[in-house]
Amino acid sequence: MSKPLLDIHEKPSGIQLVTLSFQHMFAMFGSTILVPKLVGLSPAIALLTSGIATIVFLLITQFKVPAYLGSSFAFIAPILIAAGGLKNGESVSPGNAMIGAMLVGITYGIVSLVIWKTGYKWLMNILPPIVVAPVIMVIGLGLAATAVDMAMNITVETLDTATGEMVKETVYSFKHFTVALVTLFSAIIFTVYFKNILSAMPVLLGIIIGYLYAVILGLVDFTAVGEAKWFTLPDFLIPGVHYEFTITSTIFWAMVPIVIVTLSEHIGHQLVLGKVVNRNYVKDPGLHRSILGDGIGTFLSALIGGPPKTTYGENIGVLAITRVYSVYVILGAAIIAIVFSFVGKAMALIETIPTAVLGGISILLFGIIASSGLRMLVENNIDFGNNRNLVISSVILVIGIGGAAFHFTDAFKVEGMALAAIVGVLLNLLLPEREKEVANLDEE
Template sequence: MVSKNISQHLSKHTLLDIITGAQMLFVAFGALVLVPLLTRLDPNVALFTAGVGTLLFQIATRGKVPVFLASSFAFIAPISYGVEMWGVASTLGGLVAAGLVFMLFAFLVKINGANIIERILPPVVTGPIIMVIGLSLAPVAVKMAMGSDIETSLPKYQLIIISMASLITTLIVAIWAKGFVKLVPIISGIIVGYSLSIWFGLVNFQPIISAPWFSLPHFSYPEFQWQAILYMIPIVIAPTIEHVGDIMAISSVTGKDYTKNPGLQRTLFGDGLATSVAGFLGGPPCITYAEVIGAVTLTRNFKTRVMTWAAIWAIVMSFVGKVGAFLASIPSVVMGGIMVLLFGSIASVGVNILVKHKVDLSISRNMCITALVLVFGIGGMVFDFGNYVLQGISLCGIAAIVLNLILPHK
């Protein structure tokens, strides 16, 4: 009788964990599939690699940190540019290398302590770079919001209505919603924009009907081209700062200092391992995801096995062919409205870093670093070395780090 009661108690708790895991995946779902849709990667592969990446992260951190890994917005522009310049395979090779840089940071933290990250990447370096990541994407967001990248007979004002409805819904939910709904502004915006797209006849349901229920994700594999690798490596700067912030945030929520146990070196290594494995399979980078930390805060559920179930849900969904077909049917104009807010938010994070750390731009060295990074990034500066072209975020990252090292502090 006692064993039966224990069994029922355990099965109840397991069922609750499974349901909560599905909820956590739902919170992460918006950004998780948004990045592959915008960068021409397969969303089903993104689901699979996010699930596998989360499980690898748990192994690396000894199952102590309750987080879920999803796609990073910081990689949208680099992946899109890489696919256009060198193709998908070479871009994936660059992403594998980006994961190795995460692991290098983990090694540096293990040897020198967590402060090494701030010494290499102080706020005067990271702030302007993150601003450039957001601002350089602004024309892409506006073009998508206006429907300039799709062929349709719909008048422009209807496309604007769809994108602005998506944007306004995302804003309203992010600011005024309460409880769990506040954690899913992106999904809320997509639902409203998608509904309007159906109303205006912009959605083609035939691919969804034709898609099989069960289908293997369309994995693709990397090629290693040094130009793509050198371009992608500096992009890791922004996600590294984001990762440190996320780990500190979840530590604050749970009352445990994860920077010490299991240690920042293990969490960074987990992100790097997940990102490299994702690159090997054709998925976008996998890093700790802030919205899921918000869900943990709201539910007060600190069990890492909930994230294990979220990962399992993601892997199972990746084999449902109709999921990918449905996601592919979302018109880009719906995404455009949401991107206006998201890309602006990335730039705002960069500004906030400068303000929060009281970076004094009246000091010449700080002003020079910030000014050069912003003009190089937004203006489109290109250093052409023949076989290798240095531009965009890569150029900004290298310029900022070098200037910070060589310019005198006094």
């Protein structure tokens, strides 16, 4: 293992700290602002809460884990379900999504408490790869149609000759589709052909190149940027002020079951990060602390209007490439993100990003999410000659992608990804001839 240039608690010099922190901020920037753009939330709040959540995570993990927390892609579809969808690019009921995210944070807290008292083996028993991997595939494939629609279709207003009214319709746009393709292939090139720090931020670089191409085509209107102030407060969403805090079964079942997947993602990130920095984070500071940090970060994020949080693989990649593991650099990136969220002109510029750019980058991101599920199956040597494994994965995929739903009452329903995750856990626990798939987290 290569010797670190700066280890966990080593402090870089002033200039080093700023440049290295900006590097981490840019690595997470594209993905962190993409999630709120896709679900109709505020990118400024997403940036602000990513910084706050990261600082909270560092405090709870006793400044031992150099991880950055950004917006979680696993909650894109659940947020849209909880919020009642989008209208004119904004969430219909964003407060409902925030309530659901708070419940997710509380669930993390409960799980961390149980792990603290009983250990982690029970969690790995109910979340083996044969359950988690297909659900991860559902997350990516379930959003595929959304990505393609954003990439090639636009909404235009036309005159209805029968009524004399203007009506909106979705039409194919070759020009916008070329923007999506330029964005997509730019991100692919940075992912595949670059091996330095640029390969750790393909999302941001793909968005920048796609955006510049859209500017050349005349698809970007800078009027709002010119009118924006340099200092602007983010669009906060406070319970009791901007929305009524009411927990419903729809909110609960849309959001909380996804914890089945995100907990597994969290554990995977801690294992990978531990190997990168030569630490055993399962033992010290312990999974209970890192999961609690993730949970409190998500809860505080939702409390002011931000999406759920997760540790970011992009920033783990930066750590591996640079061999700079200092938690002070991660702290610096969090502070920069917080400051950046109050720069009005920067946030206005983000709002001018064409939908086609976001669609192009989403094709790659959602595909990578689905493919990471496949990779999990391969890496864990899941035998599909075993009918038990075949049944579990098949049912999860069809229920999740097909959008199956349990409607117990008009106000109580479980659907799509959440239902697929629950059914997968139940099948794994109930079907006979269960294989031992519990990972040995005590290694390393």
